Amino acid sequence: MTSTATLPTKMKAWTYAEYGKSSEVLKLETDVDTPQIKDDQVLVKVAAAGINPIDFKRMAGMFKVMDSPLPIIPGYDVAGVVVKVGSQVRKFKEGDEVYGDINEKALDHPTQFGTIAEYTAAAEKLLALKPKNLSFIESAGLPLAMETAYEGLERCHFSAGKSLLVLGGAGGVGTMIIQIAKQVYGASKIAATSSTGKLELLKSLGADLPIDYTKQNFEDLPEKFDVVYDAVGQCERAVKAVQEGGHVVTIYGAVVPPATSFLLTSDGTILEKLEPYLDSGKVKPIIDPKGIFSFAQTPQAFAYLETGRVVGKVVIAIN
Numbered sequence: 001m002t003s004t005a006t007l008p009t010k011m012k013a014w015t016y017a018e019y020g021k022s023s024e025v026l027k028l029e030t031d032v033d034t035p036q037i038k039d040d041q042v043l044v045k046v047a048a049a050g051i052n053p054i055d056f057k058r059m060a061g062m063f064k065v066m067d068s069p070l071p072i073i074p075g076y077d078v079a080g081v082v083v084k085v086g087s088q089v090r091k092f093k094e095g096d097e098v099y100g101d102i103n104e105k106a107l108d109h110p111t112q113f114g115t116i117a118e119y120t121a122a123a124e125k126l127l128a129l130k131p132k133n134l135s136f137i138e139s140a141g142l143p144l145a146m147e148t149a150y151e152g153l154e155r156c157h158f159s160a161g162k163s164l165l166v167l168g169g170a171g172g173v174g175t176m177i178i179q180i181a182k183q184v185y186g187a188s189k190i191a192a193t194s195s196t197g198k199l200e201l202l203k204s205l206g207a208d209l210p211i212d213y214t215k216q217n218f219e220d221l222p223e224k225f226d227v228v229y230d231a232v233g234q235c236e237r238a239v240k241a242v243q244e245g246g247h248v249v250t251i252y253g254a255v256v257p258p259a260t261s262f263l264l265t266s267d268g269t270i271l272e273k274l275e276p277y278l279d280s281g282k283v284k285p286i287i288d289p290k291g292i293f294s295f296a297q298t299p300q301a302f303a304y305l306e307t308g309r310v311v312g313k314v315v316i317a318i319n
């Protein structure tokens with residue numbers, strides 16, 4: 001039982017006190033107050049934090065209207081150990097290894113105190129027990145991207161025997177869309193786009209038809225798909241690739257009818273639902289070979305993610 005007395009009142013965290021480029025505004029602070037938890041929250045000693053494009057877009061001030069006050073600690077995805085539980089918490093106890101996306105709604109007042117810190121607070125409903133076969137680093141790269149992939153397929157009523165085209169198959173979300181569509185839903189055929197050097201990766205994840213977007217326009221293919229999932233911002237072209245009566249969903253950029261868009265809702269029960277596929281290895285975390293950074297290298301982690309060329313995920317090892 002970790003008594004409150006043994007928890008530090010101060011911690012290290014990467015923060016930004018003004019909006020701007022990560023290379024300019026991110027600062028390492030060493031005397032940040034350790035977060036206080038609400039009754040329905042747990043305090044997590046952070047082992048690893050996954051970063052997502054939303055982190056640098058938010059930092060740039062793209063969503064400041066609905067943001068929490070500055071200074072902000074970035075980071076949505078966490079994997080770590082529960083060190084304190086609120087009075088209403090029932091799912092977890094001290095010592096549990098957990099993971100999740102700590103912001104239920106990505107843009108509606110995401111927490112001021114994110115995950116790129118030694119400790120972070122999170123509502124128990126947003127977390128799940130970390131899969132025993134996955135490391136903290138592997139787990140920290142999953143929540144936001146995997147939950148987005150799953151929610152988009154659900155919103156398109158994806159089901160066994162349907163065909164799918166993924167625009168952006170090699171990214172954090174795209175690598176999960178392909179695997180989940182194949183392994184969880186039983187897709188009949190999966191096509192996915194990437195540049196030349198990532199085509200083999202798409203096939204290894206389960207894509208039957210990797211499309212090199214530097215050489216081919218997917219919308220010019222004679223084949224149309226039951227579902228088109230746009231993770232790049234190519235909605236205007238995506239709607240030309242869907243079967244009559246099919247569904248198009250986009251997670252970024254302009255929405256062109258009949259496509260729909262959504263903002264993910266973080267939910268620990270999705271992580272629990274997908275755990276058997278993670279345990280069995282049918283769905284695997286995809287961490288970029290150059291995508292693991294130390295706490296001190298957080299600016300470099302952002303710089304790499306901001307290239308827009310990452311394969312799978314970028315993760316920061318913290319403890």
Ligand SMILES: NC(=O)C1=CN([C@@H]2O[C@H](COP(=O)(O)OP(=O)(O)OC[C@H]3O[C@@H](n4cnc5c(N)ncnc54)[C@H](OP(=O)(O)O)[C@@H]3O)[C@@H](O)[C@H]2O)C=CC1
Pocket residue numbers: 052053054106144145148167168169170171172173174193194195196198213231232250251252262263264305308309310311312313
């Ligand atoms: N609405 C929502 O709830 C959410 C929205 N998003 C948004 O979705 C987008 C994807 O997120 P995420 O996967 O984390 O991003 P990543 O940074 O992980 O995506 C990087 C990948 O995108 C690929 N890519 C870039 N341009 C293209 C292109 N024209 N065609 C095909 N692939 C391309 C790159 O492959 P290559 O090098 O081969 O081009 C690279 O592998 C982001 O804009 C993000 O902000 C993400 C999560 C939730």
Ligand SMILES: CC[C@H]1OC(C)=C(O)C1=O
Pocket residue numbers: 052053054057106107251252263264
């Ligand atoms: C407007 C979409 C926005 O929300 C998330 C989570 C992103 O990554 C975005 O770009």
